Each structure stands twice: as C-alpha cells, then as structure tokens.
Amino acid sequence: MKTQIGYFASLEQYRPMDALEQTIRAEKVGFDSVWADDHFHPWYHDNAQSAQAWAWMGAALQATKKVFISTCITCPIIRYNPAIVAQTFATLRQMYPGRVGVAVGAGEAMNEVPVTGEWPSVPVRQDMTVEAVKVMRMLWESDKPVTFKGDYFTLDKAFMYTKPDDEVPLYFSGMGPKGAKLAGMYGDHLMTVAAAPSTLKNVTIPKFEEGAREAGKDPSKMEHAMLIWYSVDPDYNKAVEGNRFWAGCLVPSMFKYKVYDPKEVQLHANLVHCDTIKENYMCATDAEEMIKEIERFKEAGINHFCLGNSSPDVNFGIDIFKEVIPAVRD
Numbered sequence: 198m199k200t201q202i203g204y205f206a207s208l209e210q211y212r213p214m215d216a217l218e219q220t221i222r223a224e225k226v227g228f229d230s231v232w233a234d235d236h237f238h239p240w241y242h243d244n245a246q247s248a249q250a251w252a253w254m255g256a257a258l259q260a261t262k263k264v265f266i267s268t269c270i271t272c273p274i275i276r277y278n279p280a281i282v283a284q285t286f287a288t289l290r291q292m293y294p295g296r297v298g299v300a301v302g303a304g305e306a307m308n309e310v311p312v313t314g315e316w317p318s319v320p321v322r323q324d325m326t327v328e329a330v331k332v333m334r335m336l337w338e339s340d341k342p343v344t345f346k347g348d349y350f351t352l353d354k355a356f357m358y359t360k361p362d363d364e365v366p367l368y369f370s371g372m373g374p375k376g377a378k379l380a381g382m383y384g385d386h387l388m389t390v391a392a393a394p395s396t397l398k399n400v401t402i403p404k405f406e407e408g409a410r411e412a413g414k415d416p417s418k419m420e421h422a423m424l425i426w427y428s429v430d431p432d433y434n435k436a437v438e439g440n441r442f443w444a445g446c447l448v449p450s451m452f453k454y455k456v457y458d459p460k461e462v463q464l465h466a467n468l469v470h471c472d473t474i475k476e477n478y479m480c481a482t483d484a485e486e487m488i489k490e491i492e493r494f495k496e497a498g499i500n501h502f503c504l505g506n507s508s509p510d511v512n513f514g515i516d517i518f519k520e521v522i523p524a525v526r527d
C-alpha cells in the first residue's frame with residue numbers, strides 16, 4: 198500500500214486560526230491528509246487551546262482544495278451521541294466528496310469527565326465504541342428509518358436525510374491488543390498512537406489483521422495510520438523540548454485513572470525525562486534525520502503518518518517536508 202504523509206493540525210497546541218494556516222501551508226507543501234484532535238480539555242495547561250474539532254473541520258475543508266481531512270480521534274460514546282457524530286461527518290462528506298474521514302476511539306477522561314462526570318472502565322468504553330460504530334453505520338447505510346435498542350444507545354425511527362454519495366472512511370483507534378483487534382473487526386482502517394516500532398510490528402498490527410480476517414475483510418486493503426509527534430530544529434536539545442507539550446501522553450496512568458485536570462497532566466508531563474521523549478517521539482535537526490525517523494516506523498508497518506508538528510519554528514517544521522515527502526513516499 199502507498200505510504201501517505203499526513204499533517205496533524207493540533208487544536209490543543211495551537212489557536213484554531215493558526216492551525217488553519219498550518220493546514221493551508223501543509224497542503225501546498227504536499228501533505229496527503231490533515232488530522233485534528235477532538236478534545237474538550239487539552240493535554241497541557243500553559244498556553245494550551247482546545248477548539249471544537251468539527252467546527253474547525255468545516256472551515257479547514259473550505260479553506261483547502263483537495264487534502265483529505267479527518268478527526269484524530271472522536272470519542273462517540275459519552276459527551277457525544279453517535280447518531281450526531283454520524284450526521285456531522287455525513288454532512289461534511291456530502292459537502293466535500295472524497296475528502297472527509299472520521300476516526301473513533303474509546304475516549305480519554307479529560308474530554309468526557311469535565312462535561313459529563315462519567316468515566317466507565319476501559320472494557321465498557323470499548324464495548325460502547327463498538328456499539329456506537331454500529332449505530333453510525335446503520336444511519337449511513339439505511340435507506341429506511343432505523344429502530345435499534347442496544348446496551349447503550351437507542352434509535353427510534355431515526356433516518357439520516359443528508360448522506361454522502363459514498364461512505365465516510367472510518368479509522369478505529371486501537372492502542373492495546375484488544376483495541377487493535379476491535380479496530381480490525383469494526384473499522385475500515387487502523388488508527389494508533391504512542392507505540393514503539395517493535396510493539397507495532399509484533400502486537401498492534403498482527404492483532405488488527407487478526408480482527409479484520411475474523412470479520413471476513415482483506416487486511417491488505419486496510420491502512421495502518423498512526424499519530425506521532427515530531428520536532429525539528431537545528432539545535433537538537435531545542436527539538437527535544439519542542440515535544441514536551443505532549444509528554445503527558447507518555448505517562449500510562451493518564452489512561453488508567455480518572456485524570457482530567459490539564460494542570461495535573463502538565464505536572465506529570467514536566468517530570469518525563471528527555472530520553473523518554475527522544476525514544477518515543479521524532480526529534481530531528483534536519484530533513485535527513487526526519488526521513489530516518491519516518492523510515493523506522495514504515496519498517497514497522499505504518500503506511501499512513503499523522504505527524505504532529507511540535508517544532509519550535511512551526512513553519513520550518515512544515516516546509517522541511519518539501520524534501521522529506523518525496524523521499525519517504527513509495
């Protein structure tokens with residue numbers, strides 16, 4: 198499968214207008230896709246933002262010409278109702294044919310707890326995500342009103358009037374082995390994040406393919422997409438510290454426990470050792486080093502990169518891809 202290079206325009210790290218300008222620039226440089234985080238609270242407190250992703254996507258689609266745009270990712274089970282998620286992305290895809298996707302996953306406390314107070318266990322949230330995807334697909338696919346009583350969601354003669362000509366591609370997030378298998382079973386493509394190449398190669402991708410085969414799908418036609426942060430600066434130490442905004446994502450307890458106050462997340466993030474940042478994120482001084490970093494994940498099986506730009510000079514971090522993209526695309 199052809200390698201695609203996507204740009205992650207972070208709505209937590211940048212003001213929405215700045216993320217929009219980055220998107221326009223990234224399309225001109227030749228990125229294949231643009232991805233936006235769908236958050237209520239951000240992963241950091243100081244100088245953070247947290248714009249609503251769907252509102253931003255409408256503006257980004259209108260401001261660009263052909264680039265594919267998706268959330269990365271939307272949790273369709275607690276603060277959002279899955280029928281409304283389905284309606285939103287069907288509307289956008291009818292307006293911008295072929296250019297809109299949605300990625301879904303089991304959620305994070307920082308987005309759900311502050312506005313609902315609810316935080317079910319991981320297995321329950323995974324189960325809810327599977328049911329939410331069923332609800333979304335029923336509404337997208339049915340030419341008749343749908344009535345459905347699930348364990349978590351209900352439809353009562355619900356009909357989606359505004360549909361696109363083709364279905365919205367659905368990326369399903371799997372971080373753990375069970376999540377990856379569910380992604381293969383219920384998603385069109387895999388989305389993942391924060392995994393070492395060895396884990397991707399030996400666990401995440403095999404589990405995803407196992408799930409796809411069990412569901413009767415051909416895994417060779419399904420993308421392996423991944424969100425990875427990068428920072429590029431001629432001064433290597435500055436490049437490493439550029440990635441600090443996202444260091445909280447390297448603290449596993451953030452997923453296990455009900456941590457939802459960005460100030461608390463930031464306290465944890467600031468304790469992460471710079472060697473951990475170097476190991477898990479891409480830190481580079483020039484295009485040649487960026488190419489090597491991307492190749493490392495390509496070899497592990499990733500074929501759609503959602504690259505989060507944490508470079509001290511953001512435009513430098515985009516423009517360097519004029520040289521990087523031709524070298525890493527097959």
Ligand SMILES: C[C@H](OP(=O)(O)OC[C@@H](O)[C@@H](O)[C@@H](O)CN1c2cc(O)ccc2Cc2c1[nH]c(=O)[nH]c2=O)C(=O)N[C@@H](CCC(=O)N[C@@H](CCC(=O)O)C(=O)O)C(=O)O
Nearest residue numbers: 234235269270302303304319370372373374375376389390
């Ligand atoms: C926690 C793991 O679950 P999993 O379903 O695999 O992954 C969850 C993630 O997909 C979500 O949290 C997702 O919402 C995060 N996310 C995101 C994900 C991604 O791939 C790319 C970009 C983003 C950005 C983004 C996200 N979320 C948002 O709301 N908004 C965003 O913009 C996991 O580890 N699962 C394991 C099982 C873990 C488990 O059950 N542990 C139990 C104990 C089990 C035991 O001891 O036996 C426990 O911790 O209590 C798995 O195997 O699936």
Ligand SMILES: CCCCCC(=O)CC
Nearest residue numbers: 234269305390391446447
């Ligand atoms: C382990 C890192 C997960 C990060 C997910 C996220 O919300 C980033 C936008």
